[in-house]
Amino acid sequence: MANKGIIGKLFGSKPADGLDDYTEINLEEIEEAQGSGPAETYVRVGELASLGQIPELKREIYNGNIVIADITPIKGDSLTRDRALKDLKQVALDVSGDIAMINDNQVVVTPMSIKIDRTKFTSK
Structure with a gap:
């Protein structure tokens, strides 16, 4: 499997059905990349x-x-x-x-x- 880089890891890859404007997002990977530190506003x-x-x-x-x-x-x-x-x-x-x-x-x-x-x- 080719290295997708950070953008590819965060946003997944395009589906094989040809929908160019659809990108599957793995929210668990985004949360891991952002970390779990405190926020200023909740x-x-x-x-x-x-x-x-x-x-x-x-x-x-x-x-x-x-x-x-x-x-x-x-x-x-x-x-x-x-x-x-x-x-x-x-x-x-x-x-x-x-x-x-x-x-x-x-x-x-x-x-x-x-x-x-x-x-x-x-x-x-």
């Missing part, structure tokens, strides 16, 4: 089931992390949902970050210097 994913969880979400945002919260458990309780979203909007303002609904059940909140592009893109 994407934290969680479920928001009560207002008691808001302080933990705020702490993550104040620490510079991106938070994606599933609000499905509180979706039926408009008072709790509105209060939680108000609190998350306030923390986004406090840190000069951003907040947006991903869909009806998820909200993303970003820290300072990370803005959310609200336009959807598609591949051509």
Whole structure:
């Protein structure tokens, strides 16, 4: 087998069926090449089931992390949902970050210097 080099090792080889624009990616090899050191910013994913969880979400945002919260458990309780979203909007303002609904059940909140592009893109 010929030496593929680092790019070949990371991204695999093109399939034999002639699809020139498709490349199989082995994520395990990419993770090994990147290492497992700490990051400056993490994407934290969680479920928001009560207002008691808001302080933990705020702490993550104040620490510079991106938070994606599933609000499905509180979706039926408009008072709790509105209060939680108000609190998350306030923390986004406090840190000069951003907040947006991903869909009806998820909200993303970003820290300072990370803005959310609200336009959807598609591949051509």
